Amino acid sequence: MVRDGQAALRVVEGMICHLEQSGLFNAGLGSRKQLDGVQRMDASIMEGYSLQAGAVAGLEGFCHPISVAKLVMEETDHVLLVGQYATHLARHFKLEKNAAPKKTLKRKDLKLAGLGKSKSMRLFKKMTQYDTVGAVVLDSFGNLAAGASTGGVPMMLPGRVGDSPLIGAGVFADNTAGAVSMTGLGEGIMRLVMAKQITDLIKSGKSPKQATQSTLKELVTRIKGGQAGCLVLDPDGRFAIKHVTKWMSAGHWNGKGKPVVADRFS
Numbered sequence: 035m036v037r038d039g040q041a042a043l044r045v046v047e048g049m050i051c052h053l054e055q056s057g058l059f060n061a062g063l064g065s066r067k068q069l070d071g072v073q074r075m076d077a078s079i080m081e082g083y084s085l086q087a088g089a090v091a092g093l094e095g096f097c098h099p100i101s102v103a104k105l106v107m108e109e110t111d112h113v114l115l116v117g118q119y120a121t122h123l124a125r126h127f128k129l130e131k132n133a134a135p136k137k138t139l140k141r142k143d144l145k146l147a148g149l150g151k152s153k154s155m156r157l158f159k160k161m162t163q164y165d166t167v168g169a170v171v172l173d174s175f176g177n178l179a180a181g182a183s184t185g186g187v188p189m190m191l192p193g194r195v196g197d198s199p200l201i202g203a204g205v206f207a208d209n210t211a212g213a214v215s216m217t218g219l220g221e222g223i224m225r226l227v228m229a230k231q232i233t234d235l236i237k238s239g240k241s242p243k244q245a246t247q248s249t250l251k252e253l254v255t256r257i258k259g260g261q262a263g264c265l266v267l268d269p270d271g272r273f274a275i276k277h278v279t280k281w282m283s284a285g286h287w288n289g290k291g292k293p294v295v296a297d298r299f300s
């Protein structure tokens with residue numbers, strides 16, 4: 035809950051920009067590469083007052099896909115722009131370019147350092163399988179917003195697009211129901227339209243926890259290999275952070291004291 039009157043949307047953009055900039059996550063500077071060696075990023079953002087949304091898919095060469103998604107929402111009549119056309123928009127508005135892609139250690143370097151099969155390496159691989167960044171925010175005006183930004187999943191064919199830029203699948207926000215940001219294997223998340231399913235359940239009277247639990251249960255029982263985690267917030271400020279992956283780093287803050295941060299939530 036943000037109490038100082040900042041609009042939820044700006045806070046979502048700001049937080050995600052920070053994570054994209056860090057190079058630590060699979061988003062923005064730290065995005066994975068598709069199998070042809072190119073980073074193609076997906077992002078979306080939505081606000082719950084008038085249900086405006088913007089998204090980009092397959093964006094190349096810019097640091098902040100979330101800001102390009104917000105430009106689509108605010109400066110165009112559309113919701114989703116893809117590939118070179120999303121890139122043209124970012125260039126037109128002179129957004130910051132991703133001039134120096136993050137250098138990651140190659141498998142060969144890890145083997146040379148004796149880390150290839152180490153316990154730490156195995157743990158690191160498990161912890162960083164899905165590293166999309168996302169945020170959900172409720173501001174003091176009662177407005178909800180949600181966003182997500184990603185470099186995709188391991189071993190992607192060039193041109194693959196996940197759930198993150200798909201409104202209703204990876205991201206959804208509606209002041210009358212809730213705000214959701216998803217992470218995990220997009221191929222499963224999009225087939226169950228998970229973000230919208232969670233907010234529909236909240237609207238029908240379920241708590242964020244119940245809505246999230248039952249949607250995640252449906253994912254693992256109905257979709258082979260389905261894996262996901264979600265950030266969920268309702269119009270009263272009740273929230274759920276849940277995952278069926280082993281790890282999910284996340285934090286929450288209610289406007290007072292210090293934020294709570296952890297890498298696992300029950």
Ligand code: ASP
Pocket residue numbers: 060163164165166184185186187195196197198216217218219220221
């Ligand atoms: N959901 C993202 C995708 O499928 C990946 C992730 O959450 O890390 O593109």
